[in-house]
Amino acid sequence: MDLPAELPGELLGVRAIAFDVDGTLAGADHRVSPRSLRALAALDEAGIAPIIVTGRIVGAATEILAGAGVDGFAIASNGAVAVDTRLAEPLHTAVMTAADVEAVVAFGLAAGVEPLVFTATDMVVAEGSIAYPYLVDVHPDEVTRMVPLADLPCEGVTKAMLFGAAERLDEIDAAVRAAFPRVVRSMDNVFELGPAGADKWVALRAILRRLDVAPEHVAGLGDGENDVPWLGQVGWPVAMANARPPVKAVARLEIGHHGEDAAAAFVEALLHARARAARGAA
Structure with missing residues (x-):
């Protein structure tokens, strides 16, 4: 209104x-x-x-x-x-534990949605990322790196995300929240997890x-x-x-x-x- x-x-x-x-x-x-x-x-x-x-x-x-x-x-x-x-x-x-980042990445790959990780200074996605064009368009003056999946950083991460179609995130909503109690759904196509506390x-x-x-x-x-x-x-x-x-x-x-x-x-x-x-x- x-x-x-x-x-x-x-x-x-x-x-x-x-x-x-x-x-x-x-x-x-x-x-x-x-x-x-x-x-x-x-x-x-x-x-x-x-x-x-x-x-x-x-x-x-x-x-x-x-x-x-x-x-x-x-x-x-x-x-x-x-x-x-x-x-x-x-x-x-503040940064996430490596174990938390690894868990988000593994969950995303198993669920068929894309894991993204942010450090204090850049955004990092895996090769073939569907989120990459979106991130570059939204943040044209910031650093978005595309790396081999195995090279997604787990240290120094300030935020990990799961990115996908809103319909798919609706389907896995309960499972994501059960796996990561701190997770929030900031937008229809994004779940986000940050450092504890x-x-x-x-x-x-x-x-x-x-x-x-x-x-x-x-x-x-x-x-x-x-x-x-x-x-x-x-x-x-x-x-x-x-x-x-x-x-x-x-x-x-x-x-x-x-x-x-x-x-x-x-x-x-x-x-x-x-x-x-x-x-x-x-």
């Missing part, structure tokens, strides 16, 4: 807004539009910290802030990496402490199951119209579709309402 005519008054006092990327801030073409970049810049100018919270690798996450002309915080690989763009080194990096909320909570912002003063926009743990902790969880049901279940507000720049429209409406309230109080 579209934005309500009047945003809730409590929402106008948020001090930070966290944005998932794919299915949320990015459009149907997986690009963050100029309008959305302007919205991030406007938030920063208004004193509201925009925080990127994504499953993408760190370079793709910080590129969004750079495109908006903003220095600040980004969470990548579903919380395995967190950065402050003003610092040379990441705030933290590392998720978007753990990283976001640490960033909010650095900003000295309480979670109740934060809004968050998301669409996938990997967004549920952190959306459930912030004061204003916001679901996209295209969000999976668990996201809508925790949301206090639902906005439009990511393919229609709904995240940017939300920011514009919020800043307009804040300005109008400030004029009324003057």
Whole structure:
């Protein structure tokens, strides 16, 4: 549904807004539009910290802030990496055990879906990958490597994925969740598994402490199951119209579709309402 005519008054006092990327801030073409970049810049100018919270690798996450002309915080690989763009080194990096990565790869091959692995700096697929063109299209400025299946890395992996047709993932959904209790289905064609103890909320909570912002003063926009743990902790969880049901279940507000720049429209409406309230109080 579209934005309500009047945003809730409590929402106008948020001090930070966290944005998932794919299915949320990015459009149907997986690009963050100029309008959305302007919205991030406007938030920063208004004193509201925009925080990127994504499953993408760190370079793709910080590129969004750079495109908006903003220095600040980004969470990548579903919380395995967190950065402050003003610092040379990441705030933290977590990696999966080799045994967990090997298990995901073996499961994918047995189930007829494709295993992918991400490190902090690149994405790695096996030769003949059906995901390769998709990854290159979505991340044209990042490193996507194609290697022999036996050379898929198991060390230094920040995220392992199972990629396939939505119908096939529906068929194996229960089996995947039974084998990997931490797994989340971030999109219809993707399951994701990260390091134990590392998720978007753990990283976001640490960033909010650095900003000295309480979670109740934060809004968050998301669409996938990997967004549920952190959306459930912030004061204003916001679901996209295209969000999976668990996201809508925790949301206090639902906005439009990511393919229609709904995240940017939300920011514009919020800043307009804040300005109008400030004029009324003057």
